[in-house]
Amino acid sequence: MAELARRSDLSVATIKYYLREGLLQPGRRTSVNQAVYDAAHLERLRLVRALAKVARLPLHKIREVIQAVSVESSVLGAMAVTQDALVGDIETGALDKTADEALTRAIEERGWRCEPGSPAHRAAIRAVAELQAEGLGALVDRLDDYAQAADSIGRIDLEVVSVVDSLEAMIRGVVLGSVLRRPLLDTFVLLAQQHYANELHGNAP
Amino acid sequence: MAELARRSDLSVATIKYYLREGLLQPGRRTSVNQAVYDAAHLERLRLVRALAKVARLPLHKIREVIQAVSVESSVLGAMAVTQDALVGDIETGALDKTADEALTRAIEERGWRCEPGSPAHRAAIRAVAELQAEGLGALVDRLDDYAQAADSIGRIDLEVVSVVDSLEAMIRGVVLGSVLRRPLLDTFVLLAQQHYANELHGNAP
């Protein structure tokens, strides 16, 4: 276990805590006070850390994702579970009607076939509604443009996933990819903003 | 104050707390136990809520952003402050060298002019490094594609901002836009993923 702690950069106490919380599968017991942990345990710990630190999911959500994914036998199913965890909980009240309409227009424009009523769809409506509520109509007017960029990203995501060979590695790739690709794109957008801000400012090459 | 609580959907106790924490400017006093709050107070509360609930910034970060932005007199400055808050704190250690190289290649490919060493740039390096560490090299191989999509988004962001007229409204738009555009794009990407997942699955139209 000291080994596992060293390799995962976590304290022994934290690993024990994760074991208690069911985030880490128990090791193979060799005696009453000894157990061996292998590469799978290390990988699990890395996954848990990624979900906690990068996606900032609460530990109970992480447990849900891990359990759901370990049962899951399809890549699409794993993707759905991960998506649901990433959007978080949405209050089940009525959603803004004009936001729904604006979103529906954008979806039709793109020709997307997606599940209406899915957590992601509901979260999208809420996001549009918040923009409208804060008077950022100029942003809402460009939904189509953002949708076009999102389309590229979603397509690349799926292309990347479909490269992998084994189902298990694919599911792991979907979960980790969904979580880790987000900050990548976020920071890339910031860099692009810097670029165009510099251009506006007159620092053109 | 009861009025402000009602309009902002916050409890009086919470507003008092925000006053204590310096997140809300004090109202104009009319007597020792009376003060009037106006539209600016309501707007501030909405901004605080957006930064807390949507961007999930801790309150002390929100205070930093608000104070920095209120002093700020340029749109670019406000954008930089907001960017720094959104990327969070990065440990000031050495960053992964191969990740830096991969990122530099992508930036050059795009022709971006951005600040090396800025929080956003450092965060990008870390994001790439995490993908590499988790064996998601397939994703890193497509940095250019993601960068291209990010480029579109950054360009649209700046176009949206430059539409506004007054400086004050522009700064508010930059802060709120940066914060609220994120979940919009996140959910759009999820919808695009659903679309392409359906296609892969054979549910083509």
Place this chain on the structure above:
DNA sequence: ATTAATGGAGAGTAGTACTATCTATTGAGG
């Protein structure tokens, strides 16, 4: 034989974001 680590369990801690209670006013209605 001694020392150090292990598994297990419970209690304790730090940080965040409120929420409740108290006090001394004070404004408004009857």
Place this chain on the structure above:
DNA sequence: CCTCAATAGATAGTACTACTCTCCATTAAT
């Protein structure tokens, strides 16, 4: 004028998350 609810201000308490510490009996390693 009197009462009563509301207010500003301050302090203490709460709920939750994510650990961290301490203890124990047991056992592996030297």
